[in-house]
Amino acid sequence: MTNLQGVWSLVSQYQAIGNNNWADPLVGDIGLFARSATSTVIEFVNIASDGNAQDFGDHSNDQGNTQAAGSSTRAIFRIEYISSAGDTIEFCEIARKSNTTDFGDVSVARYSGTAVLSNQTRAVFAGGYKADDSGYSNVMDYVTIATTGNATDFGNLSVARDSLGALSSTTRGVFSMGRSSGGDYNDNVMDYITIGSTGNASDFGDLSVVRTVAEGASSNTRGLFMGGYNSSAFSSGQAYRTNTIDYITIASTGNASDFGDLSTQGTGGGTSNGTKAVFNFGYDAAAAADTNTIDKVTIASTGNATDFGDASTNNGNSVKATSDSHGGL
Numbered sequence: 001m002t003n004l005q006g007v008w009s010l011v012s013q014y015q016a017i018g019n020n021n022w023a024d025p026l027v028g029d030i031g032l033f034a035r036s037a038t039s040t041v042i043e044f045v046n047i048a049s050d051g052n053a054q055d056f057g058d059h060s061n062d063q064g065n066t067q068a069a070g071s072s073t074r075a076i077f078r079i080e081y082i083s084s085a086g087d088t089i090e091f092c093e094i095a096r097k098s099n100t101t102d103f104g105d106v107s108v109a110r111y112s113g114t115a116v117l118s119n120q121t122r123a124v125f126a127g128g129y130k131a132d133d134s135g136y137s138n139v140m141d142y143v144t145i146a147t148t149g150n151a152t153d154f155g156n157l158s159v160a161r162d163s164l165g166a167l168s169s170t171t172r173g174v175f176s177m178g179r180s181s182g183g184d185y186n187d188n189v190m191d192y193i194t195i196g197s198t199g200n201a202s203d204f205g206d207l208s209v210v211r212t213v214a215e216g217a218s219s220n221t222r223g224l225f226m227g228g229y230n231s232s233a234f235s236s237g238q239a240y241r242t243n244t245i246d247y248i249t250i251a252s253t254g255n256a257s258d259f260g261d262l263s264t265q266g267t268g269g270g271t272s273n274g275t276k277a278v279f280n281f282g283y284d285a286a287a288a289a290d291t292n293t294i295d296k297v298t299i300a301s302t303g304n305a306t307d308f309g310d311a312s313t314n315n316g317n318s319v320k321a322t323s324d325s326h327g328g329l
Contacts, residue, residue, distance in 0.1 A: 026044065026094065026095045026096070026097065027095060028048075028324065028325065029046050029047045029048040029049075029273045029323070029324070029325055030044055030045075030046065030047070030094050030095070030323060030324045030325075031044065031045045031046075031047045031271045031272075031273070031278055031321060031322070031323040032044050032056060032068065032070075032075055032094065032271075032321060032322055032323065033045070033053060033269055033280045033311060033319055033320070033321050034059055034066050034068050034077060034269070034319065034320050034321070035066075035282075035318065035319045036059075036061050036065055036066035036080075036318040036319075036320070037065070037318035038318075039313075040058040040059050040060065040061060041055070041058060041312075041313075042055075042056040042057050042058060042059060042092075042100075043055060043056055043311055043312060044056040044097070045278065045294070045308075045309065047271075047272065047273040047276055047278055047323060047325070048273060048275075048276065050296070050307075050308050050309055051308075051309045052309040052310045052311070052312070053280070053294065053309065053310070053311045053312055054312070055097075055312065056097050056098075057092065057097055057098045057099040057100070058099045058100070059077050059079065059090055059099070059100040060079060060088070060090060060100065061079045061080070061088075065080045065111075065112070065113055065114075065318050065320070066078065066079055066080065066318070066320055067080070067113075067114060067115060067116045067125070067320050068116065068269070068271075068320040068321055068322040069116040069117055069118035069123045069166075069322050070094060070118060070123075070145065070322040070323065070324065070326075071118065071119075071120050071121070071145045071146070071324075071329065072094075072120060072324045072325065072329050073093060073094060073095065073146075073324065074091055074092070074093055074094060074145050074146065075091060075092050075093075075094050075322050076089060076090075076091050076103065076116065076118065076123045076143070076145055076322075077089070077090045077091065077092075077100055078106070078114055078116050078125055080111045080112065080113075080114060080128075087105040087106045087108075087109035087110075088102070088105060088106075089102075089103040089104050089105060089106060089143065089151065090102055090103055091103045091145075091148070094323075094324045095324070102148075103143070103148050103149075104143065104148055104149045104150040104151065105150045105151065106125055106141055106150075106151045107139070107141040107150065107151045107152060107153050108131070108137065108139045108141065109131040110127075110128030110129055110130055110131055110137045110139065110162075111128055111129050111131075111162075112128055112129035112162040112163065113127065113128060113129075113162040113163035113164060113178065113179075113213060114126065114127055114128035114137075114162070114164075115127055115164035115165060115166035115175055115178075116166060117166035117167060117168040117173040117174075117175070117195075117216070117328065118145060118168060118173075118195075118322075118328050119168055119169075119170050119171065119173075119195045119196070119328040119329065120145075120170065120328070120329045121144060121145060121146070121195075121196070122142050122143070122144055122145065122195055122196065123142060123143050123145055124140055124141070124142045124154055124173055124193065124195060125140065125141050125142070125151060126139070126140045126157055126164060126166065126175050126191075126201075127139070127140075127157055127160070127161050127162050127163075127164045127175070127178060128162050129162045135160065136160040136161050136162055136178075136179070136180050137160055137162070138156040138157040138158075138159070138160035138161075139153075139156065139157075140153075140154040140155050140156060140157060140193070140201065141153050141154050142154045142198075153198070154193070154198050154199075155193070155198055155199045155200040155201065156200045156201065157175065157191055157200075157201050158189065158191050158200070158201050158202070158203055159178075159180050159189050159191075160180060161177075161178030161179055161180040161189075162178055162179050162180075163177075163178045163179050163212045163213045163229075164176060164177065164178040164212075164213075165177065165178075165213065165214040165215055165216045165225050165228070166216050167216030167217060167218040167223040167224070167225070167250070167327065167328075168195060168218060168223075168250070168326075168327060168328035169218065169219075169220045169221065169223075169250040169251065169327055169328055170220055170327075170328055170329065171194060171195060171196065172192055172193065172194060172195065172250050172251065173192065173193045173194075173195050173328070174190055174191070174192045174204055174216070174223055174248065174250060175190065175191045175192075175193075175201065176188075176189070176190045176191075176207060176214060176216065176225050177189060177190070177207060177210070177211060177212050177214065177228075178212055178213075179212055188206040188207040188209075188210040188211075189203070189206065190203070190204035190205050190206065190207065190248070190256070191203065191204060192204040192253070195328070203253070204248070204253050204254075205248070205253055205254045205255040205256065206255045206256065207225060207246050207255075207256045208244065208246050208255070208256050208257065208258050209230065209242060209244045209246070210230070211228040211229055211230045211242055211244070212228055212229050213227075213228045213229055213267055214226060214227055214228030214244075214246075215227060215228070215267075215268060215269055215270035215279065215320075215321070216270060217270040217271050217272040217277035217278070217279070217299070217321075217326065217327075218250065218272060218274075218277075218299070218326060218327030218328065219272065219274045219275065219299045219300065219327045220250075220274065220327045220328075221249060221250060221251065221327075222247055222248070222249060222250065222299050222300065222327075223247065223248045223249075223250050223327065224245055224246065224247050224259060224270070224277055224297070224299060225245070225246045225247075225248075225256065226244075226245045226262060226270050226277070226279050227241060227242060227243065227244070227245075227262055227265070227266050227267055227268060227270075227279065227281075228241065228242055228244075228267060229241055229242070229267065230242045240265075241265040241266050241267055241283065242265055243261040243262040243263070243264060243265045243266070244258070244261065244262075245258075245259040245260050245261060245262060245297065245305070246258065246259055247259040247299075247302070250327070258302075259297070259302045259303075260297065260302055260303045260304040260305065261304045261305065262279060262281075262295050262304075262305045263293065263295050263304070263305050263306070263307065264281070264284045264287070264291075264293070265284070266281040266282070266283050266284050266291070266293075267281070267282050267283050268280045268281040268282040268283070268319050269282070269319040269320040269321035270321055271321035271322050271323040271326055272299060272323060272325075272326050272327060273323055273325040273326070274299075274325055274326060274327055274329070275298065275299060275300070276296055276297070276298055276299065277296065277297050277298075277299050278294055278295065278296050278308050278321070279294065279295045279296075279297075279305065280293075280294045280311055280319050280321060281293045281294070281295070281319075282318055282319040289314070290314035291314055292310045292311040292312070292313060292314050293307070293310060293311075294307075294308040294309050294310060294311060295307065295308055296308035299327075
């Protein structure tokens with residue numbers, strides 16, 4: 001009887017974390033890619049092993065941008081909308097394939113590329129466009145990932161902006177670039193915060209290439225900003241992307257250095273398992289079309305990205321990512 005109880009206990013544990021598929025639980029190195037703008041699909045990959053993405057579940061938003069961060073157990077999604085300021089936060093348990101559930105609201109409603117980063121305990125949201133369409137926001141607010149509830153004020157960015165990138169170590173978060181000054185300019189500003197405290201962001205340095213909506217991924221020591229729109233994208237009215245990858249040492253301050261190139265010029269979502277960073281393209285500028293390509297790099301080295309696998313469908317402009325083992329955990 002004791003042995004049988006032990007067997008059934010083990011089966012129950014696997015079922016709890018494997019969405020009733022106890023032979024194949026989602027454990028370790030799990031990266032999540034959330035699409036939006038035209039889709040609610042969330043997919044997952046095992047970052048340690050190259051391969052194609054698989055279905056995980058859905059979030060609630062197919063109308064705008066969905067940002068993502070997380071701890072080792074839980075993913076947090078900031079839900080935004082194209083033409084109105086969303087304030088919703090949703091979450092799911094990373095080890096169990098499922099749809100997202102309501103978490104709470106941000107402290108100040110805003111939209112258009114609010115960035116989010118996290119360590120194991122706390123997620124911090126930064127920037128965006130104000131709810132009354134009066135301009136860019138410098139607001140930062142935060143939640144405790146293991147609980148649910150509304151976000152609390154953290155402090156202010158050094159420059160009000162939207163369309164930021166973000167990455168983190170276990171102690172420090174870095175926000176990069178974005179749009180400001182009326183929307184026709186891209187900044188190469190990088191700000192940093194201490195995640196465990198509150199207060200205003202401080203200047204970190206500059207990116208090697210001025211651009212916006214570059215995606216961050218990191219180990220606990222090194223951060224990468226990948227892809228994005230270059231400095232001419234908004235002023236010229238042309239949607240031109242870049243394949244640039246920059247890197248920084250998170251514990252220091254200073255300008256970013258060139259790491260290498262993505263496989264194509266594009267925008268998408270990036271995350272890591274602390275060793276390998278993956279970048280899921282939403283749009284391939286060279287092909288002038290949506291794409292399902294996923295690139296990879298080894299964070300501790302430098303060099304160009306290589307193929308990791310494919311998402312199940314072409315992603316469009318909006319895809320964001322998080323994992324259960326990124327640099328901030």
